[in-house]
Amino acid sequence: MSGALFAIWRHPQSRVGLITLCFILLVALIGPWFVCSPEAYVGAPHEPPSALRWFGTTGQGQDVLAQTIVGAGPTLLVGFTVGLLVTFIGGALGISAGLIGGRFDASMTLLINVSLVIPGLPLAILLAAYLPPGPISLTAVLTLTGWAWTARVIRSQALSLSRRDFIASARVAGEPTWRIVLFELTPHLASLLLSSMIGSTIYAIGAQVGLEFLGLGDVSAVTWGTNLYWASNDQALLTRAWWTFVPTGLGVALVGFSLAMINFGLDEVSNPRLGVERRWRTALMSRGVEPDTLTPRVKR
């Protein structure tokens, strides 16, 4: 685990991602204390950005900067909660399927594949429409539609690990199954679990903003998704009020991009060849050699 964190820090792109993410989290945590109430009517509808209102006002005359900053918290909370839940459920199901094998594995694989081929967003829309609107419903819906990817990745890795000698010797030595899972398997899966958690968080934030944009969240709360819902409801495009939807979209993208950057570093942990290759390339470049197809490459 600490190895994974170190690898993120060592990788230049990942470090940028980590710093950006921490900055966003900081703004989401303490930012709301520094801005006016996002629900207060502070000016005329659709005022363009000015020195007083940096991001202008919404179609209701509310401060866009305040809405963007206050909206970050609930959005990220749902996003990271779903990321954790998906990793926990998908990881537990994937590991047990890979380890137990046999009929259990066959039925798990079937369930995973079936969940993957049913289109996610229409299902999420249908579920969200039937459940009472709010963050808990959104979390449930997104977890239900998102667990299968993680389960699939973890299952195949756990399956290949469980055939290795060290698992077999642990079994022969009489280690109980829970010990094998926690102390033998999980450390080998840590970076994969972490990177699929990041992937599911990116998915959860995007899908949540999409569902709320459709009006399937609690439209009276201030979140990134409802900001976009109101922007589109107040005819932001027709009135050319670009400032009502651009900041929120940039916020979503910044979070997604910083998470994706962190994942680049994690990829090198689960696939060390990538790191060796990258350093080999940097070494070549520093000597003024542009690598092409005939340059010797790092052997597997």
Place this chain on the structure above:
Amino acid sequence: MRYALRRLGLYVIAALLSLVINFLLPRLSPGDPASTMFARFRGKLSPEAMGALKESLGFTEGGLWTQFKQYVYHLSQGDFGLSVAYFPQPVTEVIATGFGWTLWLAGLSVLISFTVGTGLGVLLAWRRGGRLDRTLPPLLALIGAFPYFWLAMLALWVFGFTLGWFPLRHAYGDDLQPEWSWLFISDMIRHAALPALSVVLATMGGWMLSMRNTMISVLGEDYITLAHAKGLSPRRVMLRYAARNALLPNITSFGMALGFVVSGSLLTEIVFSYPGQGYLLVQAVRAQDYPLMQGLFVMITLAVLSANWIVDLIYLTLDPRTRSGSR
């Protein structure tokens, strides 16, 4: 053949599961949406018509299993009930108005995004570490981080409202009638351009990266070195030897990605008021039109599953190893 049948079995199970979800949701979810739904029809429908509607959604006497059989029977007859929002049109008629548009928009975007993305992936792997390889993946990762529909809003604002290059909404001009003429078809393409572009931009990165990665591992194989040593032209090695083999795993993920693209085009349709399934779905959600919502979900799922099946059949003809069933 065994492979094809196994995949078909998977899709049949997936279709059945989505029917079960559809059937159970109104019965299990809090707030009793079923009675709300029927209350909205009261006064609009005669008692007999009401009875028929209840029956087509499976709300009949008897246990859950009898009700489910009833529901599936009516679905198989093409009876999805009546729409609330578009009363008194049956759900099937409403869905039919938008089906072709989604097929056209999603099909167009998926084809362009797959072709361009895969092509770029081949190039990036071939010139690994080159200028294009260093700039394009981060750029597309950045674009991919934006929500689909937000990109669509931005594109609509820049190219539609500000520059005025493209039409702002709908699938064809209000002054035109659908017909097989050059005028209409060119108008249709102009209307689809922006929505398709936003989906392509958002999904292309995934194709590109996965193609690049498989291509890189294929390039490490001995037969590539042999092809180089034989003195074949680099172009031939790249396209006929490496790209052809790297393409196969990419095609298997095609089916999975189809769901994403359909989801993306659903959201994009809403931004452009494009009269497809996504637009109808949102109308249904806003009007709490549960029969229409359910019908759309069934239709979209069935369409995605059939597309998956077609992709599997294509894969079967491309990869001889799957034919023997010994994979």
